[in-house]
Amino acid sequence: MSTPRTDRPRQVTAEELRRRGWRGRLVVLGPAFVAAVAYVDPGNFATNFSAGAGYGYLLIWxxxxxNLMAMLIQSLxxxxxxxxxxxxPEMCREHMPRWGSRLMWVQAELVAIATDLAEVIGGAVALHLxxxxxxxxxxxxTGVIAFGLLGLQSRGHRPFERAIVFLLAIILVGLVSTLFRTDVDAGALAAGLVPGFAGIDSLMLATGILGATVMPHVIYLHSALTQRRLEPRSMADTRFLLRAGRTDIMLGMGLAGLVNLSMLIxxxxxxxGTDVPATDTLEGIFAxxxxxxxxxxxxxxxxxxxxxxxxxxxxxTYAGQVxxxxxxxxxxxxxxRRLLTLAPALVVLGVGIDPTQALVLSQVVLSFGIPFALAPLVWLTARRPVMGELVNxxxxxxxxTAVTAVVVALNGVLLWQTATGG
Structure with missing residues (x-):
């Protein structure tokens, strides 16, 4: 009588994938597609549709x-x-004083809550429509479904990533299919690739698009999605993983960029140029x-x-855990964790606050968190004692550094505009 086998399948190594060439890179794909979700969240829906409705193709650039900024930041x-x-977060704790690490945690938790506020409201509005x-x-x-998605992590990173990629595919099909059925002015679209504005209001809307692009929670998360995913045993393995990661980012962020462009176009x-009302709200866009x-x-x-x-x-919520x-x-x-981040969103929905206003407020809170994520990221990846020969x-x-300065400045403008009612 044979005894049943109890050993688990052997995990493929980075060296084995490296030897497979481009096919090995495909196996490593996944983390950037999870990160890409932050760039096509419900806040982006309202902002991009508002930009297209108000200024046509002007702000395509x-x-x-x-999107190029997002690729750079996520690659770091x-x-x-x-x-x-x-x-x-782990590196910040190691390289910062204890009090600084605790303050970083507080602001990062507020960022996680603000993030969930926007996402839950978007799901709630969609179900209402x-x-x-x-x-x-x-x-x-929406909260229950998100909890179910997180439960897939217990089976490893692949099931969760596949579920996210499936949802990204739905987003892509839902918007790009409409794009193909729309009469697009190719000349005006090409002209929109040339930087330009049409007054202060268009500048402010452009500021909103750029400033809301970088989501601090996904900067923390992406580094966690790639850590110890495959253990490199040599510098050649590490360089292979970095190349594969760049491919992942090009595809994932490219997909997010295509979705955002579809919305605006x-x-x-x-x-x-029409009299369609309320195109700055999710409900108005639907109608x-x-x-x-x-x-x-x-x-x-x-x-x-x-x-x-x-x-x-x-x-x-995954980012909140990290x-x-x-x-x-x-x-x-x-x-x-799910209940703590879900509660504020349910309170907002329960008391009847306008969903679009709540989305704007959540973006303001996220703006405060951007420099706390970007500055340490650039600083750490530029330090040879941290990165060794792979330092930036x-x-x-x-x-x-220039991208960080631009994003921080733009979010400062948004905060000032919100505070002054400009």
């Missing part, structure tokens, strides 16, 4: 620039996790798509928004 975060085997559910009920459903083609194109386009938008709310809420474990070396049960090239550090 802003989305392109924002992924690099930190691959080279050091530790994530950004699709099925007429009350916003509070929709928020509860559709809005420019259907709403710009406008139905009026200007058809119900299929409207429901495609709502389904994409729903997938965005589900995926981004799950990713946001933040607490990294800064404090403590973990709390996943259900408690001087040009990379200079570019990343």
């Amino acid at each position: 802003v989305i392109v620039v924002a 975060s992924a690099k930190l996790g691959i080279v050091t085997g530790k994530n950004l 699709l099925f007429g559910l009350p916003l509070f009920v929709g928020g509860l459903i 559709v809005a420019a083609a259907l709403f710009a 406008g798509l139905a009026a200007q194109l058809d119900v299929v386009a409207a429901y495609g938008f709502a389904i994409a928004l729903l997938a965005s709310g589900f995926a981004s809420s799950g990713v946001g 933040i607490m474990a990294g800064f404090l070396r403590r973990r709390i049960p996943l259900l408690l 090239h001087r040009l990379t550090t200079a570019t990343a």
Whole structure:
């Protein structure tokens, strides 16, 4: 009588994948697609559609620039996790005084809560548009679905990543399918790639697009998604993982950029120069798509928004786990973490605060957290004692520093505009 085998399948090594060439790189894909969710969250839906409705194709170049910035920043975060085997919160705890690490944790937790506020509201609005559910009920459903997504982590990183990629595919199909059915002005689209503005209001909207592009929670998370994913046994292995990570980022962030461009182009083609009302709200966009194109386009938008709310809420809670474990070396049960970040969103929905206003408020809170994530990331990846021979090239550090300064300045403008009512 034979005895059953109890050994687990052997995990493939980085060296084996390296020897497979481009096929090996495909196996490493995944982390950037999870990070890409932050760039197509419900806040981006409202901002990009508003830009297209208000100024046509004028601000297409802003989305392109924002996407290039995202690629650079996420590549540094992924690099930190691959080279050091530790994530950004862990590295901050190691290289900062205790009081500084605790302050970083506090602001990062506020960022996690603000992130979940936007994502849950987006999911709730989508469920209301699709099925007429009350916003509070929709928020509860979004929270439960996100919790279910996080439960996939117990089976390893692959099931969670596959679920996120599936939701990203839904977002892409829901928006790009409408783009192909829209009469796009190719000449105006090409002209929109040339930087330019049409007055102070367009400058402010461009500031909003750029400033809201970099989400601090996903900077923390991406470094955690790449750490110890595959243990490099040599410098050649590490360099292979870095190359594979760059491919991952190009594909994942490229997908996010395509989604954002689709939103703006559709809005420019259907709403710009028309009297369609309330195109700066999610509900108004839904109604406008139905009026200007058809119900299929409207429901495609709502389904994409729903997938965005589900995926981004799950990713946001995942980031909250990484933040607490990294800064404090403590973990709390996943259900408690989900409830803590979900509660503020349910309160907002329960008391009847306007969802669009709540989304704007969440972006303001996120703006405060951006420099706390970006500055340490650039500083750490530019330090030879941390990164060894894989330390950033001087040009990379200079570019990343300039991007950090631009993002921080733009978010400062947004904060000032919000505070003064400008």
